[in-house]
Amino acid sequence: MRFYLTTAIDYCNGKPHLGTAYEKVTADVLARAMRARGRDVRFLMGNDEHAIKIEQAARERGLEPIVWCDQMEALFRDTWDALLCSYDVFIRTTEKRHHAAVQEFLTRIRDRGDIYLGSYEGWFCTGCEAFKKPEELTDGKCPEHATIDPKWLKEDNWFFRLSKYRDPLLAHFREHPEFVQPDFRRNELVAFLERGLEDVSISRRTTWGVPFPFDLEAKVYVWFDALINYATGAGFAADAAEFDRWWPADLHIVGKDITRFHGIQWPAMLLAAGLPLPKRIFGHGYVNSLGGRMSKSSGTKVDPKDIAAHVSADTLRYYLCREAAYGADLEWSDERLVARANADLANALGNLLSRTTSMVHKYLGGCVAADISGSPLVAMAAAAVDRVEAAVDACALQDVASIPMELVAAANAHIDAKAPWALAKDPARKDELAYMLAETAHLTYMAGALLVPIMPAKMGELVRRMTGVEPPKSGDWVTLRTRGLPKDRPLELGPPLFPRVDAIASEN
Numbered sequence: 426m427r428f429y430l431t432t433a434i435d436y437c438n439g440k441p442h443l444g445t446a447y448e449k450v451t452a453d454v455l456a457r458a459m460r461a462r463g464r465d466v467r468f469l470m471g472n473d474e475h476a477i478k479i480e481q482a483a484r485e486r487g488l489e490p491i492v493w494c495d496q497m498e499a500l501f502r503d504t505w506d507a508l509l510c511s512y513d514v515f516i517r518t519t520e521k522r523h524h525a526a527v528q529e530f531l532t533r534i535r536d537r538g539d540i541y542l543g544s545y546e547g548w549f550c551t552g553c554e555a556f557k558k559p560e561e562l563t564d565g566k567c568p569e570h571a572t573i574d575p576k577w578l579k580e581d582n583w584f585f586r587l588s589k590y591r592d593p594l595l596a597h598f599r600e601h602p603e604f605v606q607p608d609f610r611r612n613e614l615v616a617f618l619e620r621g622l623e624d625v626s627i628s629r630r631t632t633w634g635v636p637f638p639f640d641l642e643a644k645v646y647v648w649f650d651a652l653i654n655y656a657t658g659a660g661f662a663a664d665a666a667e668f669d670r671w672w673p674a675d676l677h678i679v680g681k682d683i684t685r686f687h688g689i690q691w692p693a694m695l696l697a698a699g700l701p702l703p704k705r706i707f708g709h710g711y712v713n714s715l716g717g718r719m720s721k722s723s724g725t726k727v728d729p730k731d732i733a734a735h736v737s738a739d740t741l742r743y744y745l746c747r748e749a750a751y752g753a754d755l756e757w758s759d760e761r762l763v764a765r766a767n768a769d770l771a772n773a774l775g776n777l778l779s780r781t782t783s784m785v786h787k788y789l790g791g792c793v794a795a796d797i798s799g800s801p802l803v804a805m806a807a808a809a810v811d812r813v814e815a816a817v818d819a820c821a822l823q824d825v826a827s828i829p830m831e832l833v834a835a836a837n838a839h840i841d842a843k844a845p846w847a848l849a850k851d852p853a854r855k856d857e858l859a860y861m862l863a864e865t866a867h868l869t870y871m872a873g874a875l876l877v878p879i880m881p882a883k884m885g886e887l888v889r890r891m892t893g894v895e896p897p898k899s900g901d902w903v904t905l906r907t908r909g910l911p912k913d914r915p916l917e918l919g920p921p922l923f924p925r926v927d928a929i930a931s932e933n
């Protein structure tokens with residue numbers, strides 16, 4: 426079965442920061458977990474290149490916008506590679522295929538009667554690139570962009586008849602309670618819908634953007650163009666069979682600030698174009714530092730590549746999943762990252778692998794041959810696969826991280842309770858020793874296999890040391906419940922997977 430997963434595409438007016446990294450990494454964990462379950466995954470990421478502020482960023486540096494965007498693509502891909510993101514498609518909204526998709530999409534909506542010419546004036550936030558209603562401003566400022574003064578703009582524009590879709594959307598929200606998650610986000614959107622929708626302007630008089638198919642003077646408003654990337658990425662307007670295969674998207678992962686665009690405007694656009702709606706939209710929280718959101722405009726500069734270089738990309742990925750419930754904000758703390766790296770990964774997981782493999786060598790000659798199929802610990806590990814899969818379905822990434830760590834804790838407790846070093850002194854208890862070490866090795870292996878989506882490099886290495894082969898790219902969890910370690914192959918010894926991490930030096 427196929428699974429089409431997307432992240433929001435990023436404005437490339439500055440380098441990727443921890444906030445964007447949070448979204449890509451967490452979506453990547455879901456993509457990898459779905460592949461492990463044997464699903465045929467298409468994972469879309471990309472850059473949103475038609476914003477006015479991107480054109481400005483380029484011109485300030487004396488560059489053509491497209492040259493700047495090319496440079497930023499390389500920078501973004503480099504960061505996502507460093508963070509082990511396994512996207513299948515990287516879309517750029519300046520690509521020809523995307524322009525063609527946007528123009529086809531607009532033409533369809535106009536042919537069905539929901540695009541018309543009108544004029545609009547109001548407060549415009551250049552940070553959001555959106556008109557704001559007076560009640561959306563706090564002391565005259567956009568709450569997301571307190572440092573930017575909104576401008577009063579009047580434009581003759583093409584409009585999308587969004588108002589028409591209030592009732593159909595309310596009906597869709599009623600019939601599909603899972604459509605927008607977490608639930609409190611869905612409730613916000615339903616309340617917003619109940620207040621009524623106004624038509625929205627979808628064109629701009631600028632030089633940078635997708636040309637309107639039926640008005641050569643106009644460019645498509647960047648938000649309207651950007652949302653369509655999800656259809657472009659599935660083959661819309663290019664390959665009908667491909668689009669049939671991949672659309673509708675199974676899951677859009679987006680930030681909480683743009684959940685409304687994705688939960689209201691995007692489905693309205695799809696309804697207007699006669700296309701099926703995505704199955705689910707999940708709004709994640711922000712990464713906050715010292716009370717402020719980590720983003721380009723807040724002035725917080727934490728380069729996720731620097732963090733990954735210090736603690737390892739796997740460790741950063743684990744922290745981002747484990748530290749906060751997915752959907753809530755994550756309060757970033759260097760100290761907590763280092764504490765978790767050392768407690769959960771160096772001490773609990775890394776040390777478990779080291780002492781298990783070394784004891785299996787010391788006491789059993791390297792192999793775990795005992796038949797442990799009746800062990801309650803084996804049943805616990807099999808049940809953990811079900812629990813992790815349910816957590817993946819619920820986007821409960823904190824549980825996806827913590828459930829395998831329960832197996833780690835159980836294995837460490839088992840070693841402490843059974844004291845294999847004492848069993849080894851009594852030849853009459855040889856079988857008991859072989860049995861408990863096989864149980865411990867099994868728990869270690871199962872925890873590692875379940876943590877592969879979060880920590881693909883280091884858990885790939887753990888699985889390889891224990892089985893002789895790297896986990897396959899697809900389908901590893903399909904038989905994981907009943908699969909054990911090979912009985913005739915010695916576990917491989919190796920250096921610690923998670924050396925202890927030092928405190929992160931502050932920059933001042």
Ligand SMILES: [Zn+2]
Nearest residue numbers: 550553567570
């Ligand atoms: Zn704003």
